[in-house]
Amino acid sequence: xxxxxxxxxxxxxxxxxxxxxxxxxxxxxxxxxxxxxxxxxxxxxxxxxxxxxxxxxxxxxxxxxxxxxxxxxxxxxxxxxxxxxxxxxxxxxxxxxxxxxxxxxxxxxxxxxxxxxxxxxxxxxxxxxxxxxxxxxxxxxxxxxxxxxxxxxxxxxxxxxxxxxxxxxxxxxxxxxxxxxxxxxxxxxxxxxxxxxxxxxxxxxxxxxxxxxxxxxxxxxxxxxxxxxxxxxxxxxxxxxxxxxxxxxxxxxxxxxxxxxxxxxxxxxxxxxxxxxxxxxxxxxxxxxxxxxxxxxxxxxxxx
Amino acid sequence: xxxxxxxxxxxxxxxxxxxxxxxxxxxxxxxxxxxxxxxxxxxxxxxxxxxxxxxxxxxxxxxxxxxxxxxxxxxxxxxxxxxxxxxxxxxxxxxxxxxxxxxxxxxxxxxxxxxxxxxxxxxxxxxxxxxxxxxxxxxxxxxxxxxxxxxxxxxxxxxxxxxxxxxxxxxxxxxxxxxxxxxxxxxxxxxxxxxxxxxxxxxxxxxxxxxxxxxxxxxxxxxxxxxxxxxxxxxxxxxxxxxxxxxxxxxxxxxxxxxxxxxxxxxxxxxxxxxxxxxxxxxxxxxxxxxxxxxxxxxxxxxxxxxxxxxxxxxxxxxxxxxxxxxxxxxxxxxxxxxxxxxxxxxx
Numbered sequence: 001x002x003x004x005x006x007x008x009x010x011x012x013x014x015x016x017x018x019x020x021x022x023x024x025x026x027x028x029x030x031x032x033x034x035x036x037x038x039x040x041x042x043x044x045x046x047x048x049x050x051x052x053x054x055x056x057x058x059x060x061x062x063x064x065x066x067x068x069x070x071x072x073x074x075x076x077x078x079x080x081x082x083x084x085x086x087x088x089x090x091x092x093x094x095x096x097x098x099x100x101x102x103x104x105x106x107x108x109x110x111x112x113x114x115x116x117x118x119x120x121x122x123x124x125x126x127x128x129x130x131x132x133x134x135x136x137x138x139x140x141x142x143x144x145x146x147x148x149x150x151x152x153x154x155x156x157x158x159x160x161x162x163x164x165x166x167x168x169x170x171x172x173x174x175x176x177x178x179x180x181x182x183x184x185x186x187x188x189x190x191x192x193x194x195x196x197x198x199x200x201x202x203x204x205x206x207x208x209x210x211x212x213x214x215x216x217x218x219x220x221x222x223x224x225x226x227x228x229x230x231x232x233x234x235x236x237x238x239x240x241x242x243x244x245x246x247x248x249x250x251x252x253x254x255x256x257x258x259x260x261x262x263x264x265x266x267x268x269x270x271x272x273x274x275x276x277x278x279x280x281x282x283x284x285x286x287x288x289x290x291x292x293x294x295x296x297x298x299x300x301x302x303x304x
Numbered sequence: 305x306x307x308x309x310x311x312x313x314x315x316x317x318x319x320x321x322x323x324x325x326x327x328x329x330x331x332x333x334x335x336x337x338x339x340x341x342x343x344x345x346x347x348x349x350x351x352x353x354x355x356x357x358x359x360x361x362x363x364x365x366x367x368x369x370x371x372x373x374x375x376x377x378x379x380x381x382x383x384x385x386x387x388x389x390x391x392x393x394x395x396x397x398x399x400x401x402x403x404x405x406x407x408x409x410x411x412x413x414x415x416x417x418x419x420x421x422x423x424x425x426x427x428x429x430x431x432x433x434x435x436x437x438x439x440x441x442x443x444x445x446x447x448x449x450x451x452x453x454x455x456x457x458x459x460x461x462x463x464x465x466x467x468x469x470x471x472x473x474x475x476x477x478x479x480x481x482x483x484x485x486x487x488x489x490x491x492x493x494x495x496x497x498x499x500x501x502x503x504x505x506x507x508x509x510x511x512x513x514x515x516x517x518x519x520x521x522x523x524x525x526x527x528x529x530x531x532x533x534x535x536x537x538x539x540x541x542x543x544x545x546x547x548x549x550x551x552x553x554x555x556x557x558x559x560x561x562x563x564x565x566x567x568x569x570x571x572x573x574x575x576x577x578x579x580x581x582x583x584x585x586x587x588x589x590x591x592x593x594x595x596x597x598x599x600x601x602x603x604x605x606x607x608x609x610x611x612x613x614x615x616x617x618x619x620x621x622x623x624x625x626x627x628x629x630x631x632x633x634x635x636x637x638x639x640x641x642x643x644x645x646x647x648x649x650x651x652x
Contacts, residue, residue, distance in 0.1 A: 051467070052490030124515050151458050153501055153516060238465030238502030249501040259504060263368035263467020263493050 025281070032275030034267050043275060049240035049256075051264075056272035058279055060240045064250040065280065068157055068232065069225040071246075072164035076225075077218055079165070080172035085202050087173075088180040100177070107170035115234030118163045119155070123235055126162075127154030131247055149245040153237065158246040160236040164228060168221035175220065179213030180206055212295055219291040226284055229254040253280040333604045336363040337370020337383030338469050339505070340524055341404055341587045344624045345383075348611045351618065355610075358603060367469040368493060374398065374590050380600045382590040385469020386493055390566030399593050399642060400567035401635040402586040403608065405557050405625040407525040408474050409548040409583070411533040413513050414440055416455050418534065420547060423448050425539035426481025426574070426582065432520060433461055433478060434485060435499035440518060448539070455518075462512045462521035465502025467494040473585035474522045477573035481582075522583075525553070526623045540582045541574050552581035553625045562631050584625075591642065598644030605639055605651055612636075 035043060035056065046057020083103070087096060131152035138144035183206050191201045207214065237249020238259055251259075253276045264270045335345075342364035349360035365373070367384035374382030375396060383403070393400055410429060412422060417440075424432075428444045431437045437444055441454040464471045472493045479486035489495050503509040506527045513521040514533060525548050528535050537545050546552045556575040562568050572584040589608065595601040612635075616626035627635070639651035 048496065050490075050496035051494045052492045052496065119511065127516070151460065151518075153460060155501060155512070233465075233504060234508075238504070239500065240496065251502075259466045259502070260494060262366040265368045265371060265493075 028274060028278040028281060032271055032278045035271035035275040038268055039272075043272070044279070047240075047242055051260075051269055054266060054268045056268065058253070058272075058276055060242050061251050061253040061256045061276055062279060062283075063242045064157065064160075064236065065226060065252040065254070065283070067246075067250070068161045068164055068236070068252060069222060071158070071161035072168055072225045073218070073222055074165075075162070076165035076168040076172060076221060080169050080217075080221070081176060081214070083169075083173045084176040084180055085206070087177050089198055089202065089206075100174075103170045103173050106166075107174065111167065111228060111231040114163055114167055114231040118159065118231060118235040122163065123154035123159055126159055127152050131158075134247070146244045147246055150247060152247060153249060155235045155237045155249060156245075156247045157236065157243075157250045160232045160250075160252070161246075163231050163235055164225045167228060167231060168225050171224060172217045172221040175217030176210070176214050179210040179217070182213070183209050211298060215291060215295060219288065222287055223284060226287065227254055227280065229258050233258050253277070253283075331603065332359040332361050333381075333600070333607055334361045334379045335370075335381040335383060335589075335604070336365055336373040336379045337590075338367045338385045338587050339364040340385050340406065340469055340585075341383065341624070343526065344404055344615070344619050344622050347618050347622065348607075348615045351615075352607055352610055358607070360607065366467060367472070368467055371590070374592075377592075377596065380591065380595075380597070380604045383587065384590065385585060385587045386472040387565075387567060387569030387571070387586075387588050388590065389569065393567045397593050398590045399638060400569060400588050400590050401638060402562070402568050402570075402627055402631065403589050403611070404619055404627065405553060405572065405584060405586045406623065407548050407553045407556075407581050407584050407625075408470055408477075408522055409525050409528050410520060410522050410536045410538070411510065411513050411528050412521075412536055413515075413517060413519045413534060414455060414457060415517055416453065419532075420535065420537055421449075421452060422534075422536045423539065423545055424536045426477065429538075430478040430482030430485045432459055433463070433497070433500070434482075434489065435461070438499075457518035460516045460519040461497070461500030462503055462509050462516070462519050463497050463500050464494070464506075464509055465504050468505075469493060469585070469587065470506065470522065470524060471495070473571065473573060474583060476571050477583045480574045525549075529623055538582050540578075540580050541576050542578050542580070544578045546579060546581050548581050550620060550623060550625060552579055553584045555579035556581050556584035557586070557625055557628065562634060568631075568635065586627075593642055595642065595644075598642075598650050601642060602650045605642070609636065 039046065039056065043056065043058055044062065045059050047059040048055050048057050049060060087099060091099065131154070134148040135150040135152060138148045187205050187209065188201055191205050232252050233255040236251060236255055238251050238255060239249040240251055243250065257273050257276055261273055264273055342362065345360065345362050349362065353359045367386055370382040370384050373379045388398065388400055410424060425448060428437065428448060431444065438459055440457045440459055446454055472491065475489065475491045475495055479491045489498065501512060503512040503521070506523045509521040510523050510527050510531050510533060513519040514531065535548055537547050540546050555577050556572050559575050559577045559580060560570050560572055562570055564570065570586065572586055574582050575584065591601050591604065612627060612632045619626045636651065640649050642650050644650050
């Protein structure tokens with residue numbers, strides 16, 4: 001009897017997830033039909049975003065979303081892995097607790113706080129220090145001079161990416177730390193016994209053993225970076241343009257929606273914003289599917 | 305059994321109490337819309353509640369949101385900074401009237417230039433926001449400021465990233481003084497900005513300007529004043545230099561011909577008059593001419609009437625400009641067109 005109830009209740013819970021996901025997809029598709037009908041496929045590669053003439057294109061927000069997330073992962077992943085390796089392999093037990101707690105606290109900070117901190121503290125700091133340095137340091141190097149072209153606003157794509165890298169850090173770190181701890185001590189001890197250095201143990205024992213978990217953690221972080229709204233809105237500069245320079249202002253999909261939804265009047269404007277949401281959904285889906293595929297391939301390569 | 309009956313009686317009493325409480329709650333006036341007048345609406349509502357015990361539930365979600373909500377009939381009144389046109393009003397059956405006025409000011413942060421030292425005119429301002437003028441020592445700016453040493457700093461344009469009635473009034477002004485702006489950028493609550501960075505809300509723009517050397521932005525006057533930001537003086541339509549304050553906003557409003565546009569949808573930008581501040585703006589209220597619930601609208605109108613008659617000083621304190629008595633008279637005459645289900649006028 002009780003078993004039956006549990007079965008039914010858990011099944012309902014599981015189905016609720018599917019229903020909600022389906023509902024979101026239906027609502028997004030339904031809402032974006034007017035925009036997709038008006039602009040067709042060109043919606044994705046058009047840069048112009050003009051509420052006056054109602055010509056909307058998603059290229060700038062897509063670009064901003066992908067680039068900020070990519071840079072955030074570029075900074076965040078090595079840093080997180082470093083912290084996790086230090087915590088599991090090298091950290092003196094006395095330090096382990098405070099560092100772990102600090103990381104968990106970092107995960108608990110609401111994103112609006114990151115946004116405010118980014119705008120009031122990080123952006124002015126970058127404007128005075130890092131950005132002028134980047135501009136002058138790469139002035140004469142062909143590609144990099146474009147990538148770091150001034151003026152230093154303080155806010156922009158790079159600042160948003162830096163904030164994002166801090167925000168994804170606790171997610172990736174805590175997951176990778178947990179999976180690193182699942183490595184059987186015997187394996188590690190044997191490797192050490194053979195005279196391996198810590199780096200060799202990490203590279204040849206720990207990372208291969210925990211690959212799936214690490215990739216899962218990275219994907220979770222990437223998911224957060226792609227969808228993060230408030231913190232990015234504060235520091236990205238909110239300009240619907242694709243600039244060569246990482247120091248220039250840009251926008252992301254979620255920042256555009258947060259900024260413009262309340263004041264969007266006219267069917268096409270609202271619909272275009274919903275279509276942006278749909279695109280973000282698709283991007284996230286592609287990322288997750290890609291991760292699954294990668295894992296499946298790795299398993300096959302291992303011959304399991 | 306008696307115990308059971310007693311508890312039923314008690315329960316029904318409790319329900320009755322809850323219904324009464326609900327009624328008291330329902331007496332609150334509900335509205336939504338523009339953020340620009342929110343501070344003064346909140347102040348009025350507070351004073352009004354003390355006098356009449358009727359509260360105001362105003363969600364400052366933005367002008368676009370206000371229009372959407374009143375169209376969806378979820379609120380008794382909508383509030384917008386960008387007036388609806390005569391045809392939109394007839395189509396939707398809404399009545400529109402101005403509630404209070406204020407000013408938009410260009411704020412700057414340029415090392416070496418003090419508050420009120422810089423003078424700009426409309427075409428120059430439009431060229432700056434278009435990106436045509438990109439340095440502070442540009443010839444056009446120098447010509448307007450003969451006595452001032454201008455730095456070579458690059459101009460960082462800061463605009464609103466969210467759709468906003470402030471942006472509507474600002475771009476309306478730029479469009480009125482610059483053909484290039486009107487044709488290539490246009491006038492709306494948000495536009496495709498040719499240059500610059502976007503800040504969220506008045507506070508976002510104010511903050512971005514104050515931390516970026518060489519920045520220029522536009523905010524509601526109250527924000528500039530409260531944050532002690534450097535503003536620029538403007539050359540108005542009559543070619544006179546004016547500073548933004550209550551008196552120049554009032555001067556701009558005094559010359560407006562309110563009856564010339566349906567729904568009083570006068571935009572106060574670029575008004576004639578020697579003392580007129582060129583970027584002055586009114587904010588509007590929308591109610592249905594044939595409301596579903598006439599009592600709600602009536603109680604809202606009573607509040608607006610009270611605010612027109614008693615709220616002037618409070619408005620001035622917060623750097624808004626109250627509507628002149630003559631306009632109020634016209635508006636209240638228009639209220640006579642609002643009818644309840646039986647077709648009787650609900651106002652006077």
